[in-house]
Amino acid sequence: MTTTPTPPHSLRTAAEPDTVPDPPPGAPDLHETDGHQPLRRDGDLLLTGRARFVDDIAPRGLMHAAILRSPHPHALIRGVDATRARERADVEVVLTGADAVDLATPLPHFFEPSIVGCRTTEFRCLATDRVRWVGEPVAAVVATSLAAAEAALDDIVVDYEPLPAVLDADEALREDAPVLFEEWGDNRLGLFPFAEGDAAAKIAAAPHVIRDELRVGRQHVAPMETRGYVAEWEPGGRLTLWASTQNPHPLRTNLATTLGVPEDRVRVVATRMGGGFGHKFNGYGEEPLVCLLSRLADAPVKWIETRKDCLLVGAREFTHRFEVGFDDDGVVLGLSDRIVGNIGCLAPWGGWSMTFPAGMTFPGPYRIADYAIESVPVVTNKAPWNGFRGYGKEQAAMALERIMDLVAEHRGIDPAEVRRRNFIPPEAFPFWTAAKHLDSGEYAAALDKALALAGYDALRERQAAALAQGRHLGVGIGFELTPEGGDFAGSFVRGFDTSTVRVHPSGAVSVLTGVTSPGTGNETSIAHLVAREFGIAVEAVGVTQGDTDSCPYGFGNFTSRSLATGGAAAVLAARELRERMADAASALLDADAADFEFRDGAVVSRTAPETSLTFAELAETIYRRGLAAPGLDQPLLEVTRIDLPHNFHHVPDDQGRFSAYPSFPYSAHVALVEVDAETGVVEVLEYSAIDDCGVVISPGFVAGQLYGAIAQGIGGALWEEVPYDEDGAPAAETFKHYLTPRAPDLPSFRLEHQHTPSPFTLLGTKGAGESGVGGAMAALLNAVNDGLRPLGVHAHRVPLTPPVVLDAIVSGGAP
């Protein structure tokens, strides 16, 4: 375990100290390259406006689609009259739910709820007889211009019979609540219990007990690029869909199923993505819909989500009701949390499943033998969820970290010390909990480094001095454990992935991979890894992602898995090729294959450096003389591999424990805020964090991920919310209501890294990408509450907008 600072200014010149840990067996030697990170691939294209996003795709003859959406949160559809829309001269196609029934099957779920024991139901690309949320697609129009398509929506008359709606999860659980899916009998989608020991007994016997509640409002991903699709269904039967999607291959499979087309005649191209973060997981009705519209229009059709429609997609609306028993020293003896997730309406989108990690992540980095966590996904008449970075894990971080602070406050112990007393110690790893097999961790060390980086003691002094002047500074700690790389057998959310490496006769190398990049830099890192295996320049390695016609089957981008899986698979494939090439070099140069090393663009004998061939010469010779020259008996310079499975425990052990996630990065955060006690406005003054995601391939890119995650966490903690009005419609329709952070809202974050390798992964890496959201949310939640302490109140409603904070102050809600 070591610490390395993130180079603050020049990523290219900052030398990574020689403190990178010894990599686990099988990992490439990263010492030379760490810190000399290549520039982001295609940066010049992006910087000069020449990169192509989905909305930039415009095949000849393109037409435009617009979608009519439900204005009601819950209603029966008694009829749809599209006559007038169809009569418009500029309208090519009008499709209603009833029309679509014969053209497309029900949609496959991104994550079929029944796999994890939940209730389920079927959905179509357009609603047929009932709508269950404002914004649900009801009909679609294709016209020669988008303006014409949108205008024609006014000419579709839908006869709705409004039904009672329920928006609040607690109300939805009441017996007299309107039921969304009658066949279920109530609104509970399922129940995820995670427990060890006997929490109730331990809490009952504990010397001190705290019971409290934490509420988190509905939040939203807000990628800068909204979703979009361009479909071209050629008369010959070949369908191409350009999609802003994180999962091109599963999307292709689903399209083939839904539309009844052989899978190999469907091509999905995941275009360059303007931010994903879960919003672009597949499962949306628009995916097959736009394809159908293209077939019906006999022309390419484009649909781009409006910002208002984008804001429909929800996440993170949770309530925690927790109980914690602890001793005089602040050691937790028993913990329970009943978590209710208001997942909106169920849909084939995957977001509802965030309720699983929300519970599974407990008890986080803490050694608590007795705990009982229940996470309950509840359907309501709000729009469905899709994924949102953090994926529910931020819920555990917020609740656990808030609990640590409450315990500290109760016992009069410093909050950092309470955490130290409860952390799982380093020597206890690997460590089992009910649903996690934790790989490795130096939690206390990470926290202590974060405190040092923040100047924790000095912050406390500043806080005291400010208070003497009537100003309320707050210091908050957030520690986050982030299960990454989840593998759910039976779904397309898998923990492995595939890469092909191909060496061309010229010595050029192609990597084709099943993982995609939403702008995380993984393509750059993958090229870098493969170039290192071959000892060639990184520029000689091309990486192709996202095109199902050229890439091997893969699952795309989610849960920070892309580099760990696709990158590891590419390394394995490159190594196999390297062996083949070394064998060939051995035959050609009459030297021992094991004696060759690949460096500086050549294959060189270690013992006799003059015995060498350039990488390109060797490749070309294998193509030209393979099978014709003695010893050149494997001329296939293309290998496809998957990465090796690691640390998955799908089959429960004798104690019923299982682990669907293989890697467990973590991070420690310290925030300083000032709470304006007269207005409730919170200003973020300083922010420091330590991140540990094991061995790091590209430190700059990992830092970039963290910075982004922290900003999203701060936004979620303080400002971001989509409230619903009394009519059941979302009230935030623009960025003037959904307040994602702007540059003046944030300080520069101080970030350093600790590296505790995973003993289980090929590269020693842990996932990097989601980590940081929950830590930031927790740190801010605690910082604001710390600032409120002298006022004797708590604020347990996130986001902590000024009205929420002032409410807490005015109502005097006692701690």
Add this chain to the structure above:
Amino acid sequence: MTAVEPDAAPERDLALTVNGRRKRVRIEDRQLLVDVLRDNLGMTGTHIGCANGDCGACTVRMDGQITKSCLVLAASAEGADVTTIEGYSPRGTLDHVQQAFWDLDAFQCGFCLPGHLFAVRDLLDRDPDPGEDDIREALRGNLCRCTGYVNLVAAAGEAARREREDQSP
């Protein structure tokens, strides 16, 4: 029943200079400048993130003034001199701001770049040595969801430093 024939949307010829080249395009009066740049002129580097003036991804420079092109009716831009991200620096080159953005990893998905590049350029043209707060204020009309602005702010400072270095003899 006969098809309803909508009367045509009013159109006009629009003369513009885009990235130094004279253009004459046929547009509908209802088109926004961003749509004309993207759809009629094929300049797709200017992005639409919100169509509400909030995110800045559609930023261009118009007659010397940086402008959100989703807030401009194209018909009102007759005769304007417009620079888009494609013409931000001469073809095949990167200016100090672009290069510093790349070197310091100031962007990830890159969708928001038009706003951030033009805002930083606009700042440095007015103030060659901005402090962190000045930079953050200059970026306030833009949104980025990937970077937390950390490297963006650092890159703007680095670009300023490199430009000052260039200027000093």
Add this chain to the structure above:
Amino acid sequence: MIRTHLRYHRPDTPDDAAALLAEHHGRVAVLAGGSQLLPRMHRGEVDLDHVVDLRGLGLRAIERTGGRVRLGAMVTYDDALASALLAEAVPLLPRVARGVTGGRQLTGHATLVGALCHAFPGTDMPGALSALGATVELHGPDGPRECPVDEFLLGAQSIDRRPGEFVAAVTVDGVARSGYCKVKHATGSWPIATASAIEDGDALTVTLGAVQARPLRIVIPDPTRSAVDDAVAAAVTAPWTDVLAPGDYRARIAPVVARRALTELREGAHA
């Protein structure tokens, strides 16, 4: 996308503008900077067949008229920030302009009068112009008409503009000493409450913006804390609720922003 068959007009004279506005009354809007109007048309929230652009009329001057200062309808936030005349005679306006978000991509073409005419309660301009005792100069088919700003602003997004009229300018009092305070959630949020404090001879007033549907001018007889709080609390009777904040929050912070504006008036701006 703007769905209607919109026609763009750019008249050269005020009378032509008024004639166009009168001719298409009900289906026409004035286009100034476009930063409110165009997005709303794009989302289909307003359906219009014509827009009348004021760019051809000049109307971008900031000039002295007697003891007052006159701002043309096309004066932008950046113009206000750059004006030496305003800095000296009406510093409140550049003070307010400095706090407008949107960046220079917005402030270079968004107009003060456009913000006034949009008359959305949760914004800066209505309160500030009300504090300055602005007079709205309209031009219509029957020629010019003047209207005090407090009568011009009828309610939330409602102004006293008759068929064929547009605002040609606003005239404000020269007020050398003022203070301003704005509370909002984050950089990108609409203002939640604003206060403009003005000292005019012995009279002290605070005008609250964004707190109610219309600006609220409050005479402050005594600048002590409790007197200000009482005066404000008594004046705020129907606080504005929107997506970002409920009325009771606005009512609670109204005295605070009032006091802070008065403090700035006394001590000068820190920002």
